[in-house]
Amino acid sequence: MKVSQRLYNSTKDIWAMYLTHPFIRGIKDGSLDIAKFKRFMLEDYLYLFEYVKVFAIGLSKTKDFAVMKMFAESIDAILNHEMDIHRAYMKRIGISDDEVQKFKASLINTSYTSYMLSIAQAGDVIDTVSAVLACSWSYAEIGDYIASDENSLNHEFYGQWVQGYSSKEYQDTNNMLINLLDDITKDITEEKYKRIEEIFVNCSLYEKYFWDMAWGEK
Secondary structure: OOHHHHHHHHOHHHHHHHHOOHHHHHHHHOOOOHHHHHHHHHHHHHHHHHHHHHHHHHHHOOOOHHHHHHHHHHHHHHHHHHHHHHHHHHHHOOOOHHHHHHOOOOHHHHHHHHHHHHHHHHOOHHHHHHHHHHHHHHHHHHHHHHHOOHHHHOOOOOHHHHHHHHOHHHHHHHHHHHHHHHHHOOOOOHHHHHHHHHHHHHHHHHHHHHHHHHHOOO
């Protein structure tokens, strides 16, 4: 069994909580309070500033051209695509530049990104990919799940967000990360697998806490 499938199996119960979370359900049926979504967008925007640094650390730790290229492409996608979309989206839903500048990330947000950065700094490329994958993969799953309701794709506030994370481009980028992890873990020991499973599970839990925070529970 591929490492990615083993990791997926180890977090199925956690990921199932994403799909039943009131924040996710609210996006899917359009009932989510826009104020909650605005706060989430601000938190997520600040999160991306730190998330992209994890890829940069990974890039600095490898001499494999294919791996370097994947990290570089991910950095470009986050800085020149995903963050641009966030800025345009926040403006469209009424978040001012002043609000963005003054907003302070929550403790959950800073704890999560600090954890990923520490993993990347102390570990190797395999550890780094394992840390970033939980976010990328879970959003692909969530986007695909919400988009199963066609009405969600056309929602006035949430439709563009759903379209982005269910898009072929996003799904393809996530699949590249999954394939990269499987390629670089073909010969790992069981001890190493247990290490990256711990990282992946922890990051998956942080994703759950992030949704709780966005809902107002943290």
